[in-house]
Structure formats: C-alpha cells, structure tokens
Amino acid sequence: MKGEPKPRMAAASKPTINDIARLAGVSKKTVSRVINRSGSLNEDTREKIEAVIRETGYVPNPQARALALGRNFLIGLVHDNPNAQMILNMQQGILEALRDTDFELVVRPVDRGSPEMLDDVRSFLVRQRLYGVVLLPPISEIDALARLCDEVGCKYVRMGSSVLDDPDHMVASNDRDAVIEATRHLIAQGHRRIGLISGPHGFNSAQVRRDGFEFALAEAGIKLPRSLVADGQYTFESGIAAAESLFDLQPRPTAIFACNDEMAAGVLYAARSRGISVPEELSIIGFDDTPIAARVWPPLTTVRWPIVAMGRSAALKLIGDATPVAPEDQEPSTFVSTLVRRGSVAPPAK
Amino acid sequence: MKGEPKPRMAAASKPTINDIARLAGVSKKTVSRVINRSGSLNEDTREKIEAVIRETGYVPNPQARALALGRNFLIGLVHDNPNAQMILNMQQGILEALRDTDFELVVRPVDRGSPEMLDDVRSFLVRQRLYGVVLLPPISEIDALARLCDEVGCKYVRMGSSVLDDPDHMVASNDRDAVIEATRHLIAQGHRRIGLISGPHGFNSAQVRRDGFEFALAEAGIKLPRSLVADGQYTFESGIAAAESLFDLQPRPTAIFACNDEMAAGVLYAARSRGISVPEELSIIGFDDTPIAARVWPPLTTVRWPIVAMGRSAALKLIGDATPVAPEDQEPSTFVSTLVRRGSVAPPAK
DNA sequence: CTGATATGGGAAACCGGTGTCATTTGCAAG
DNA sequence: CTTGCAAATGACACCGGTTTCCCATATCAG
Numbered sequence: 001m002k003g004e005p006k007p008r009m010a011a012a013s014k015p016t017i018n019d020i021a022r023l024a025g026v027s028k029k030t031v032s033r034v035i036n037r038s039g040s041l042n043e044d045t046r047e048k049i050e051a052v053i054r055e056t057g058y059v060p061n062p063q064a065r066a067l068a069l070g071r072n073f074l075i076g077l078v079h080d081n082p083n084a085q086m087i088l089n090m091q092q093g094i095l096e097a098l099r100d101t102d103f104e105l106v107v108r109p110v111d112r113g114s115p116e117m118l119d120d121v122r123s124f125l126v127r128q129r130l131y132g133v134v135l136l137p138p139i140s141e142i143d144a145l146a147r148l149c150d151e152v153g154c155k156y157v158r159m160g161s162s163v164l165d166d167p168d169h170m171v172a173s174n175d176r177d178a179v180i181e182a183t184r185h186l187i188a189q190g191h192r193r194i195g196l197i198s199g200p201h202g203f204n205s206a207q208v209r210r211d212g213f214e215f216a217l218a219e220a221g222i223k224l225p226r227s228l229v230a231d232g233q234y235t236f237e238s239g240i241a242a243a244e245s246l247f248d249l250q251p252r253p254t255a256i257f258a259c260n261d262e263m264a265a266g267v268l269y270a271a272r273s274r275g276i277s278v279p280e281e282l283s284i285i286g287f288d289d290t291p292i293a294a295r296v297w298p299p300l301t302t303v304r305w306p307i308v309a310m311g312r313s314a315a316l317k318l319i320g321d322a323t324p325v326a327p328e329d330q331e332p333s334t335f336v337s338t339l340v341r342r343g344s345v346a347p348p349a350k
Numbered sequence: 351m352k353g354e355p356k357p358r359m360a361a362a363s364k365p366t367i368n369d370i371a372r373l374a375g376v377s378k379k380t381v382s383r384v385i386n387r388s389g390s391l392n393e394d395t396r397e398k399i400e401a402v403i404r405e406t407g408y409v410p411n412p413q414a415r416a417l418a419l420g421r422n423f424l425i426g427l428v429h430d431n432p433n434a435q436m437i438l439n440m441q442q443g444i445l446e447a448l449r450d451t452d453f454e455l456v457v458r459p460v461d462r463g464s465p466e467m468l469d470d471v472r473s474f475l476v477r478q479r480l481y482g483v484v485l486l487p488p489i490s491e492i493d494a495l496a497r498l499c500d501e502v503g504c505k506y507v508r509m510g511s512s513v514l515d516d517p518d519h520m521v522a523s524n525d526r527d528a529v530i531e532a533t534r535h536l537i538a539q540g541h542r543r544i545g546l547i548s549g550p551h552g553f554n555s556a557q558v559r560r561d562g563f564e565f566a567l568a569e570a571g572i573k574l575p576r577s578l579v580a581d582g583q584y585t586f587e588s589g590i591a592a593a594e595s596l597f598d599l600q601p602r603p604t605a606i607f608a609c610n611d612e613m614a615a616g617v618l619y620a621a622r623s624r625g626i627s628v629p630e631e632l633s634i635i636g637f638d639d640t641p642i643a644a645r646v647w648p649p650l651t652t653v654r655w656p657i658v659a660m661g662r663s664a665a666l667k668l669i670g671d672a673t674p675v676a677p678e679d680q681e682p683s684t685f686v687s688t689l690v691r692r693g694s695v696a697p698p699a700k
Numbered sequence: 701c702t703g704a705t706a707t708g709g710g711a712a713a714c715c716g717g718t719g720t721c722a723t724t725t726g727c728a729a730g
Numbered sequence: 731c732t733t734g735c736a737a738a739t740g741a742c743a744c745c746g747g748t749t750t751c752c753c754a755t756a757t758c759a760g
Binding site: 014059061062063064066067072074084085087088091092095104105106107108109123126127128129236262265266268269272273291292294295296297298 | 414457
Binding site: 028066067 | 745746747748749
C-alpha cells in the first residue's frame with residue numbers, strides 16, 4: 001500500500017513544468033507553448049495540457065521565467081515622502097492595473113536631497129532588473145531620474161502636474177485648470193483680497209498651481225501684491241507659518257488659496273488659534289482632497305485629482321507592451337481635476 | 351574594423367558571475383563563495399575577486415539566486431485598508447530593516463470580507479515564493495491566514511494589539527496599558543461621565559482597548575452605564591454617528607475616549623457642528639497618533655504606538671535567520687505605547 | 701509517385717546562480 | 731616516509747523555465 005514511489009509529492013511541493021509535461025505526455029516545450037500561447041499546436045494537445053494544468057493547480061515559477069526571459073515581472077514604485085494617502089491611493093491604482101497579471105509591486109521610498117539618492121535608485125533598478133518603475137511627485141520632476149531609467153534600460157512613467165515632455169513617459173493631471181476654477185470660485189463669491197500659499201520653489205506642481213492662480217486673478221482684473229503671496233513647503237507647519245504672515249497683513253485677506261491640503265489645514269489651524277472664524281471671516285481652498293480635508297471643521301473646499309485612476313493608467317502604460325490593450329482602453333496621459341465644494345468658502349464678511 | 355566578435359558587450363549588458371570568474375581567473379563557484387561569505391577561501395583569492403567585482407560593478411542576479419535557492423528575497427506586506435499613515439509607517443519600518451539586505455518589499459492590499467481573500471493571499475504567497483510576509487491589523491487577527499502561511503511554508507509575522515499566541519510570529523504593542531493610562535488621565539482631570547466609542551466587534555484591538563478602558567474605570571470606582579458605550583467602526587463617519595448618540599444623552603458625557611483617531615476626529619467634528627466647544631465642554635482622547643490628530647483644532651490628545659519600530663522589528667524577525675543578529679539586537683515582540691498630551695483634554699466644566 | 705512545404709512537437713543548450721562532491725595542496729602527526 | 735586531515739578550489743549537475751534548431755509527419759503541387 002505504501003509502496004507507491006511518490007504519492008505525497010502532490011500534496012507537498014508545487015508541480016513544475018516537467019511534471020505537467022510528464023502527466024500530459026508531452027515535452028516541456030510544448031507546455032511552455034501552451035502557457036505563452038506561442039507557436040502553433042494541435043487543439044487536442046492544448047486542451048489536454050490545459051486540463052492537466054488545471055487539475056494540478058500548476059503555476060509557473062516567476063523566478064525561472066524571469067531568469068530565462070532576462071527580465072522580471074516587478075514594477076517598482078519610487079517615491080519621496082509626500083502625503084501618505086497619495087502614495088497609498090497610487091499603490092491602489094497601480095495594483096488595480098496589475099491585478100490578474102503576473103506583475104507585482106515593489107515599493108521603494110527614497111530620500112530626495114540625499115546625495116546617494118540616484119545611486120540608491122540605480123541599484124534598486126539594476127539589482128532587481130525591474131520591468132518598470134512609477135515615479136511619484138515630487139521626485140518625478142527630477143530629470144536625472146528619468147535619464148537614469150533610460151540608461152539602465154528600465155521603463156518608467158512619471159506622475160506630475162503637467163506634461164513635461166514625452167507623454168509616453170508621463171501621466172499628469174491638469175492642475176492649472178483646476179486652480180483656475182478654484183480661484184474663479186473664490187472670486188465669484190466676492191473675494192478680492194486673496195492670499196496664496198505657494199508650494200516650494202523648484203517644484204513643477206508648485207509653479208503650475210501658482211500660474212493658474214495668478215492667471216485667474218489677472219483674468220478678473222485683480223492685482224496680486226507680492227505681500228499676498230506666502231511661501232510654503234507643502235507641510236502643515238509651513239502652512240501655519242505662512243498663514244500667520246498673511247494674517248498680519250492690514251487689511252487681512254478674506255480668502256486664502258493654499259497649494260495643498262496640508263497647508264490649508266495649517267491655515268485653518270492658525271485661524272482657529274487666532275480666533276478667526278472660517279468661513280465667515282476667512283475662506284480657504286486647498287488642493288489634493290486628502291482625507292484631512294474632509295475631517296477638519298469646517299471641511300475644506302479643495303481640488304481633487306484622480307490619483308487612483310492615474311496610478312492605474314501609469315501601470316498600464318508600463319505593462320501595455322506586455323499585455324496588449326484594446327484601443328478603447330488606451331490610457332490617457334492627462335487627467336482632469338475637479339473642485340470639491342465643502343464648507344470652507346463663503347462670501348467675504350462685509 | 352567591425353569584425354570583433356563582441357566588443358560592445360562590456361558597455362551594454364551587465365556582467366555575470368562567469369565574467370567575474372574569467373576575469374579573476376577562478377571558477378564561478380569560488381566567486382559565489384566570496385559573494386556569500388560561505389566556505390573557506392584564501393585571503394588573496396578573496397581580495398582579487400572582490401577587486402574585480404568592484405571594478406566591474408557586478409551585482410548578482412536576484413532571479414537566478416532565487417531560482418537556485420528555491421526561495422526568493424521578497425518580503426510581502428499584506429494589509430486590509432486601515433489608515434494610510436499606519437501602512438506607510440509600517441512600510442517605512444520594514445524597509446529600514448531591509449535596507450542593505452537583499453530583500454525587497456512587495457505590497458498586497460486585500461479585501462477582508464471578500465470570499466476570495468484567502469485564495470488571493472495564497473496565490474500571492476505561492477506564486478512569488480515569498481520569503482515571508484508581514485500581516486497588518488486588522489487582518490493579522492485572522493487565524494486562517496496564519497495557518498495558510500504555515501501551509502504554504504511561508505514565514506510570517508502578525509502585528510497586533512496584544513500577543514495572541516506564539517511570540518515568534520507576533521509583534522505587538524501593549525494597547526491595554528496605554529488605554530489604562532489614557533483613561534486615568536481623564537479621571538485625574540476630574541471626569542466621571544466618560545463615554546467610550548469602541549472599535550468594531552470581533553477585532554482583538556477593539557476588545558483590548560475596551561478592556562483597558564473598563565479596567566481603569568472600575569479601578570477608580572466609576573460605573574460605566576451601557577449607554578455610555580457607543581459602537582464604532584474605526585471610521586471617521588462612525589465616529590460622528592457614535593458621538594451624536596452620546597451627545598443625545600442627558601446629561602452628556604464630559605469626556606469621550608475614542609478607540610482610534612479617525613473616530614476621535616469624528617467626535618470633534620460632530621462637537622463643532624453642534625457648537626460644543628472642545629476641550630471646555632468636552633474632552634476627547636483618541637488612539638494611534640495619526641497625522642490628523644495633530645492637525646485638527648484643538649490638536650487631539652492621543653496614544654502613540656511605535657509603528658515604525660514595530661515594522662522594523664517584524665521585518666527583522668522574518669529575515670533574522672538569513673542575516674543573524676547580535677543578541678543585543680534581539681527584536682522585542684512587545685512595544686509600549688505612550689500617551690501624547692495635546693489640547694483636547696481639560697477638566698470638566700462645572 | 702516524388703519532391704516541396706507546412707505544421708506539430710521534441711532534444712538540448714541556455715539564463716545565472718548554488719549545491720554536492722572530488723581533487724589538489726600543505727602540513728602536522730604517526 | 732607515509733597517513734590523515736583541513737583548507738582551497740574546481741567540475742558538474744541542477745533550479746524551472748525559454749529559445750534555437752531540427753525532425754517527423756502530413757499535405758499538396760507537379
């Protein structure tokens with residue numbers, strides 16, 4: 001009874017392509033052909049093999065494939081440390097695209113500013129022979145990174161606030177238009193003295209958002225004195241500091257557009273500690289629609305950009321060659337952001 | 351001129367172990383020994399080979415290694431969707447531990463509740479032949495997942511609020527003690543009518559936190575009428591709803607302990623929309639110390655648990671066998687949480 | 701009926717490492 | 731002067747796929 005040569009094998013280790021070949025009575029190459037739908041083969045043979053695969057629950061070994069193919073099925077996500085929700089939404093979008101493919105997502109936070117950052121990324125790409133990487137803002141704006149990817153032969157997609165160059169390597173939201181819409185909203189409410197809390201210098205997103213703001217003001221014939229523009233760093237604390245400086249102005253702005261929600265939350269925080277009521281005495285608009293925007297009081301009017309969809313699109317761009325998509329599923333490179341109206345905007349007091 | 355067999359090879363493709371062996375005049379096995387610090391070998395030989403490796407910039411192919419070894423160098427992070435900051439901090443902690451090792455982190459969000467969840471995770475583990483996985487709460491509490499890992503021979507570590515069983519597979523914070531401390535803090539301020547917003551039923555963390563709360567109350571001889579306990583779901587919205595129900599009580603509680611910050615933020619939001627001032631008329635304590643706790647007004651007193659350190663510890667537990675650690679670096683299984691006092695607690699009004 | 705052309709499928713090399721085992725050498729012990 | 735043993739290294743099979751090339755058979759034109 002217990003004499004069978006290898007009865008427990010099935011339960012223990014995973015079947016290999018050789019097992020399948022033996023069970024189906026063919027060579028492993030033929031099994032390979034079935035798996036990869038390559039070459040021509042008899043319908044009966046295919047069905048036979050597919051049946052065996054099904055009943056054994058065979059799954060090809062990704063490592064062996066990667067070795068034989070010379071590339072693997074790993075998509076990297078390289079990011080600095082913007083807000084957590086953004087990164088997670090991006091991960092979600094990418095993973096949605098990767099679902100039911102052979103790809104997996106590998107994450108790699110890096111430290112912009114660190115002199116080893118480029119080497120760090122290079123070794124990440126080279127060592128793992130990544131199939132492709134998604135570069136998140138703000139490091140996606142670093143051209144040296146894109147060149148690095150080209151250099152090591154790794155596909156890449158950059159996420160951003162505007163199409164920098166090659167749309168093949170770029171997925172962007174049109175922040176400028178969204179900011180214009182947001183600013184027009186403030187103007188339509190009657191605001192004229194509107195403060196801006198900008199993003200850090202050198203960031204494309206910061207520049208684009210500021211441009212949109214200034215455009216909308218100019219369009220309405222409103223002058224923007226330099227004093228109404230405060231520098232921010234996209235952080236909560238910098239939002240507080242910038243708000244303080246704007247609050248010191250005489251007269252105070254009746255509305256503030258902060259280039260992201262973190263800073264907008266800082267404005268709200270600063271306003272509360274000064275006893276300035278929002279939105280009665282001060283209207284605020286943020287950008288990003290992070291969870292915090294809906295959780296503070298009053299909830300912040302803000303701009304939402306479709307992060308998940310953009311992540312999905314980025315991933316599809318990367319693996320598009322590997323798993324051809326129908327023309328109607330062609331991934332767009334530019335996404336539109338929308339204004340989310342909540343409770344932090346009202347007409348100015350007087 | 352163009353007759354050379356393979357002159358451009360050097361610039362193009364990466365060197366393999368064979369190239370190194372040839373250049374150093376040894377066999378590839380010897381090179382392998384240098385890379386893995388295994389076996390005994392002559393000091394001169396080692397230096398020679400190391401020199402060659404250095405100047406060629408050779409990096410071993412992880413896929414080939416994975417294939418030969420039968421396991422790869424990927425650590426999986428499996429999580430449901432608790433708050434983003436927690437997941438990201440956990441990723442950070444894990445990656446700190448993985449830095450300078452051969453391991454990479456692969457993320458996999460899953461959908462608890464979905465009937466395919468287990469199969470989903472199984473195929474994730476099996477296909478990629480993961481070296482190990484970190485299970486985040488709340489799905490870390492699902493025993494079937496742990497059994498699954500055992501079954502497919504994948505190492506795992508569960509993160510949690512208390513040591514469930516085997517400390518080898520568990521990294522936990524001692525939530526109970528922290529909650530007791532937080533509750534005592536409220537009591538010390540003079541609060542007697544303290545409401546609790548619990549976590550969802552069936553969650554160990556929810557149970558543990560509730561236990562701590564009840565213990566501290568009992569310890570102080572304070573009765574806890576059933577009406578002062580509101581069910582929450584760890585979400586902002588459920589916090590609002592639970593707060594509303596507590597606010598309807600006559601008399602109203604003078605303080606509320608919410609089992610996480612999301613719900614605490616909901617309490618604050620609900621209080622503001624009712625015109626209840628915090629902390630004058632209502633004290634609030636949350637749990638987790640997520641960014642939102644410091645960004646609302648007033649900033650929330652809350653309990654901080656060392657997520658990053660726990661993530662690091664979890665990863666080290668997994669790869670401990672692979673990269674032996676010094677005894678003094680032994681990773682603890684239990685971490686202590688601390689009360690972070692901010693502005694949402696004050697003595698009761700009267 | 702012969703030779704040309706497709707088509708299905710197999711043998712063996714290969715991808716880049718690691719494991720096992722054998723071999724060579726140096727040196728201390730018998 | 732063996733013998734014995736450990737250190738240093740190499741030869742070779744193997745991990746589980748893919749690719750190249752080649753053969754067998756079937757089909758078809760002449």
